[in-house]
Structure formats: C-alpha cells, structure tokens
Amino acid sequence: MGVPEAELPAGAGDIPESIIDPAGRGPRVWFQQVPEPKVAKNRWHFDLKVGGGRDVPLDVRTQRVKATVERLVKAGATILRIKDEPDMGLYAAAMQDPEGNEFDVV
Incomplete structure (x- = not known):
C-alpha cells in the first residue's frame, strides 16, 4: 500500500532519476547518466x-x-x-x- 501523495516528502517524484523513500526517512538515491563509458565494471556509484x-x-x-x-x-x-x-x-x-x-x- 502506497503513501498518499499529500504525505510524500517535498521533492518526491520531481526528479525521475531519483528513488525517494515515500515515508521521508531514508536517503534519496539519484541515478546520473554520464557521457563516458565505464572501462571496468562498477556496480554502483x-x-x-x-x-x-x-x-x-x-x-x-x-x-x-x-x-x-x-x-x-x-x-x-x-x-x-x-x-x-x-x-x-x-x-x-x-x-x-x-x-x-x-x-x-x-
């Protein structure tokens, strides 16, 4: 069951490349695209x-x-x-x- 939109933290959903804790307790996880290719595998940055x-x-x-x-x-x-x-x-x-x-x- 989701959190009602009125209860979402400020900025939730404003940036489509972000994951935001709808309860506002956890950190925002932002995914950034970069132009250069990664030479070696990096699971996360x-x-x-x-x-x-x-x-x-x-x-x-x-x-x-x-x-x-x-x-x-x-x-x-x-x-x-x-x-x-x-x-x-x-x-x-x-x-x-x-x-x-x-x-x-x-």
Missing part, C-alpha cells in the same frame, strides 16, 4: 552527502567530509582524488571501497 548541503558554510562541510573520509580510510577505503574548489563552493573526495567500487563523499 554513490554520493555520500555528509556535508549538510549548500546552506552549511563550506568550512563546516569540508570538516565533515574530511572526518568521514578519515573514518572510511580506516575501514579500508582508498582516496582516489580530492576536489577542493572553494571558488565553486565544493569540497569532495572520490573514493574506492576495498572491492574497487567508486563513490564520492560530498
């Missing part, structure tokens, strides 16, 4: 949004991303590259899990 969004100051988001990256490295992940672009309001890390699957921490 997740963006882990730990910074808090653009409403949070960049220095706070940066510290949150760095703390999460540190925990993930200790758990076995590898840093592939850091995107530190303060003029764009961006600090993110591209990472790889122990099985080689890539993901971003934003």
Whole structure:
C-alpha cells in the first residue's frame, strides 16, 4: 500500500532519476547518466552527502567530509582524488571501497 501523495516528502517524484523513500526517512538515491563509458565494471556509484548541503558554510562541510573520509580510510577505503574548489563552493573526495567500487563523499 502506497503513501498518499499529500504525505510524500517535498521533492518526491520531481526528479525521475531519483528513488525517494515515500515515508521521508531514508536517503534519496539519484541515478546520473554520464557521457563516458565505464572501462571496468562498477556496480554502483554513490554520493555520500555528509556535508549538510549548500546552506552549511563550506568550512563546516569540508570538516565533515574530511572526518568521514578519515573514518572510511580506516575501514579500508582508498582516496582516489580530492576536489577542493572553494571558488565553486565544493569540497569532495572520490573514493574506492576495498572491492574497487567508486563513490564520492560530498
């Protein structure tokens, strides 16, 4: 049984390439198409949004991303590259899990 439309979280269904928890408790899963082909198989590519969004100051988001990256490295992940672009309001890390699957921490 579905959730009545009036009870869906804001933005639910606005972006057709997203999966949204109709109860509003779980994260949004967004599927992004990219023009370049993948050379090796990657089952999923997740963006882990730990910074808090653009409403949070960049220095706070940066510290949150760095703390999460540190925990993930200790758990076995590898840093592939850091995107530190303060003029764009961006600090993110591209990472790889122990099985080689890539993901971003934003």
